[in-house]
Amino acid sequence: MLKIHNSMTGEKEPIRPLQPGKLRMYVCGVTVYDYIHLGHARMLTVFDLVRRYLRDSGFEVTYVRNITDIDDKIIERAAANGEDWTALARRFAAAMHEDCAALRLEPPDLEPRATEYIDAIVAMIGVLIAKGYAYLADDGDVLYSVRRFAEYGRLSGKRIEDLRAGARVQVDAAKRDPLDFVLWKAAKPGEPSWPSPWGAGRPGWHIECSAMSTALLGDHFDLHGGGMDLKFPHHENEIAQSCAACGTPFVNVWMHNGFVRINDEKMSKSLGNFFTVRDVLATLRDPEVLRYFLISSHYRGPINYSEAQLAQADETLLGLYRALEGAPSGGQADPAARARLCEAMDDDFNTPVALAVLQGVARELNTAKAEGRTAAAATQAASLRELGGMLGLLQQDPAAFLKRGAGAQVLDDAAIEALIGARREARARKDYAEGDRIRDRLAAAGVVIEDKPGGATAWRRA
Ligand SMILES: [Zn+2]
Secondary structure, three states, X not given: OOXXXXXXXXXXXXXXXXXXOEEXXXXXXXXXXXXXXXXXXXXXXXXXXXXXXXXXOOOXXXXXXXXXXXXXXXXXXXHHHOOOHHHHHHHHHHHHHHHXXXXXXXXXXXXXXXXXXXXXXXHHHHHHHHOOOEEEOOOOOEEEOHHHOOXXXXXXXXXXXXXXXXXXXXXXXXXXXXXXEEXXXXXXXXXXXXXXXXXXXXXXHHHHHHHXXXXXXXXXXXXXXEEHHHHHXXXXXXXXXXHHHHOOOOEEEXXXXXXXXXXXXXXXXXXXXXXXXXXXXXXXXXXXHHHHHHHOXXXXXXXXXXXHHHHHHHHHHHHHHHHHXXXXXXXXXXXXXXXXXXXXXXXXXXXXXHHHHHXXXXXXXXXXXXXXXHHHHXXXXXXXXXXXXXXXXXXXXXXXXXXXXXXHHHOOHHHHHHHHHHHXXXXXXXXXXXXXHHHHHHHHOOXXXXXOOOOXXXXXXX
16 A cells, blocks of 8 residues: 655655545646756656556546746846746746656646636635735735744744744834745836735735645645745645635645755755756756656655766666567566565655666566577566556667667757757856856767857857
8 A cells, every 4th residue: 555755744654535546636846937957857757756656556646736937036037138027937837848848757737827826816815814814014015924823833843933033033024923924925116916905916925836726626635745945934834824714624645855966965056066957968868867867766865966876877777778678579567576666666655666676677587588588578578668667767669769879969959959048048147157067068069159249159060
């Protein structure tokens, strides 16, 4: 039976659907103001895997993952680019979809955008005010009154008194309590806004997820996921909003994936070790290598990214495809192998063990091939395909996969154009170090670029 570590209780619990045979899950998606990075890729891949495995386990899954398409960062970036904010958000949402497709992630069943749910957001804020959980502050913002929600801090294991003591010296006089957070931001001149009973404004980030998840999955649903960094305050605030507004429990199981670290350091733009997904994909034989790497560690722990780790993932994946190459077809997968994989995955999605099961099957397949045992080889090959498919791996033609060179050769025209676009973005926001890094990466792939007057960039293969 599938057990999932519930961040709310700190324990692995058997999954108990609210409706028999059905699971409703919501995952906090991306704020679309830039290309997605490795941290996003991990979150997206982890929950793609969770969704696939829940479905393979026989549940009818509804997977909702939102897009935050209105946010301070979007407004700031658009202003810096001299670009319309809606155009910028659309552009980076499209880029995110391209990257997800490259990683062979299945699209969520529903992908709400915050700006499409303003009515639901305004309605929920209205309920919170009516119930006394929110108030209109002197500066025109609507704030959530944290002290009204007794269970605040339960998910992150924080005590309200400690949080309050740790809160910065209050500069925002409009707040009745330093922990209060914004539900509706009063419009500032020149910023996008929508009408509301409290004046023109725009939603805070936290209320979006409460309103969209409730609108699409109901007041109380099975599973909510996101990156570890969202546990506090974002998810804590979602719970406070939804439980108060709906008067029901919100979510049964909370799942949080760990961070991506780079060469054992935190990934950050200021440290210059920041990788977008398209940058990384441009260096790989195939995007499947990144997927393999991302699921090679258990989702709850940190994962350390380095070129050596990626090379290791590449080598292991090559080994699995070599085992499949030339293997006889037409076999029936071995139920015992599937049972071993399910045993690992049922244990809170233990992918390192699941991948070890795959490697064991590949070893048996190699032996059967070497010894000319055709029927056994066909069985193992079918197993390897089936189990790989459950993890989103090994679905390509082995010969085609093995023919592909690592690195430069896979930089097709579209990848080159994408990198040049990313460099243009970086330079537009005056991030010249990032721009130079992308130029070096192109050079390493044998692509020479030349900046033309007027901002265009020409390129040719050396
Ligand atoms: Zn969220």
